[in-house]
Amino acid sequence: MNQKSIKALLGMKADQQDIVVKGWVRTKRESKTFSFLEINDGSCLSNLQVIFDQNIPEYANLTVKLTTGTSVKVEGRLVSSQGGGQSVELQATLIAIYGLADPETYPLQKKRHSFEFLRDIAHLRPRTNTISAVLRVRNALSMAIHHFFQERGFVYIHTPIITSSDCEGSGEMFQVTTLPMDKVPLNAGKVDYTRDFFGKRTGLTVSGQLEGEICALALGDIYTFGPTFRAEHSNTARHLAEFWMVEPEMAFCDIAQNMDVAEAFLKYIFAYVLEHCQEDMAFFNHWVDKTVIRTLEHISQEKFERITYTEAVKKLAAAKIEFEFPVAWGKDLQSEHEKYLTEQVYKKPVMITDYPKTSKAFYMKMNADDKTVRALDVLVPRLGEIIGGSERENDYEQLLNRIKSLNLNPADYHWYLDLRRYGSVPHAGFGLGFERLVQFVTGMQNIRDVIPFPRTHGSAAF
RNA sequence: UCCUCGGUAGCUCAACGGUGGAGCGAGCGGCUGUUAACCGCUAGGUUGUUGGUUCGAAUCCAACCCGGGGAGCCA
Incomplete structure (x- = not known):
């Protein structure tokens, strides 16, 4: 047979x-x-x-x-x-x-179900058209990511899941411990972490970037692609407590080259999925969002807009519409501002660089103006930020000053500082939220429907 | 965490102080190379939980639980 x-x-x-x-x-x-x-x-x-x-x-x-x-x-x-x-x-x-599947009790019927209902039966929802299509596209996107980097000689690095370095500013960590929760050992009133499994306080990684930098400064171009954990009480259609992140890190690379890679990366992926997932993409285009294919085709050809934060603020200040949050240099861009730029002004992905240092992480490279850092956000219509990255501060003194001025303990970053003491080079990288990529490609509204088993605040079923 | 809307049949919803309904799904019967199949009949409910107001609560009030949307944080 x-x-x-x-x-x-x-x-x-x-x-x-x-x-x-x-x-x-x-x-x-x-x-x-x-x-x-x-x-x-x-x-x-x-x-x-x-x-x-x-x-x-x-x-x-x-x-x-x-x-x-x-x-x-x-x-x-x-x-x-x-x-x-x-x-x-x-x-x-x-x-x-x-x-058999008893029709009296089998929850899936031969009719359309709401995504909210399907989330309650996450063990059965991969049997539906939409979720199975999502999972096949997710698979293709994973392959596209590896293809892109492998074709360019990037080395795939496995950064740790359990870490003792809190990548400051990247969100709350889940703690990892084997200490008995009903009888925590104390020392002078505080938790005695020397008796914990690793002898110190540890948590689940919020980013592989810092370890990625270690490897980039030895292997040249590297990328990570693994699970990431943030214990934020976020409750939105674009946040998960457990998600997958792609983080390339490139030695001898500045902010401009970083943007080139980010743009080529997204275009490659969009073209790949249009070619390899035609049936599933046609399904999304028909039932989920009638613009997804057109948008992906358009974006994989158009040049991304590149503006600085300062230019973005000027554009927003000149806007004819009234924003809920006023625009002013030094203030963070709000969701409504990002939407306006990507959906009204440019109608395509927008790369914004050179943000005020006060709104970005300590490791980003300071510009000559001493006010802005070489941060990079890639914003896309509908979703907002899909990529966040920067050129890293490669000057030892500058980095040390930044750490001190933010009241961080330099001792906690001794190895990160060492990378700048010995053979430091300009380097840059970015992080792509994998589920946000799947959302953008499929047109799915809620991030919980583009990962097979979503973990969010208050919910870790299945 | 904040704001906002909601929780009624397996699912999606209606009823908005006076005896809880529809469509779809399911069961049974019929019919047709069918394909969102079609026609008829039937079953299915302590209205999220707890308390309160009232002669009377799905409906009004309070607390809690759960979900949607928005915000913040970010990827």
Whole structure:
């Protein structure tokens, strides 16, 4: 027997004998002497139409048992379809059931469900069109990211998940401890971390950047791609407590080259997914956001806008519309400001650089004006910030002064400072929120629907 | 964490102080190369939880729990 994925079958010619398909029933349309099944095996969005009649064993029994969600093996012949919805279909000679799905209790129905409802049944939602398409696109995007960097000679680095370095300013950390929570050892009234597993306070990483810099200053160009954890009480459609982040770091690289890489990176990925996920992307374009394909095609060709923070503030100050939050140099750009720039003024991704030093992290390179740092935010329409990065401060004295002026303890950063004491070079990098990328590419509104098992404040089910 | 809207049948919603309904889904029957199938019938509910106001609460009030949207923080 010739076992095939549905994806492979749908590309084959009719009149193939002894085909075997295994998958799950999506719907059934039955009549007295023959019935239709639609089978999905996850290999692609499309279902395979199976036609079976009373000549196959157990026909009457099968029409009762083959309800939505049932897992089956179908043997038969691939024939050209007489109906209009598909070119080929499987004329079954045998249907065997692996597992039933009681229609009285199986939550997935042959109708549309809200994403909110599907989140409550996250163990079953990958069986839906939208979520399975998301997961296939997610997979393709992962591959695109590796392809892009590997083609350019970047080395894939695995930075630690458990870390003792709190990348200051990157958000609250989840603590990692083996100390007994009901009887925490104390020393002079404070938690005695010398008795903890690592002998010091540790947490889950909020960024692999600092370790990435270590490796970039030895290997040249590197990237990380791994899970990241932030214990923020964020409750929005674009925040997760556990998410995946891509962080390239490049030695002998300044802010301008950093922007070049970020732009080429996004364009490469968009073009890749348009080429490799045509069926899934057509689905998103039809059912989720009717502009996604046009937007991706447009962006993968257009040049990204590049402006400084100061120029952005001028643009906003000249805007004819009234903002809820007033614009002034030195203040952070609000969501409404970013939306205005990407959606009203430029209608494409905007790269903003040279932010006031007060609103950015300590490790960003200071400009000659001593007021701004070489930060880089890449903003996209609808979502806002998808990439955040910078040229790093590579001057030892400057970095030490920044650490001190922010009341951080230089001893905590001794190895980070060492990178500037020994063979320091200009270097730069950025972080891409992987789930935000999936959101942007698919048009999905809520970040919880582009990761198989979302972790957010107050929710870690499944 | 703040603001805001919501929680009623398996799902999506209506009823807005006076005996809780519809569509879809499900079950049963019928019909047709069907494909958002179609036609008929049936079942399905302590209205998120707890307390309060009232002769009477899904409806008004309070607290809590859960969810959506927005904000902040960021990727």
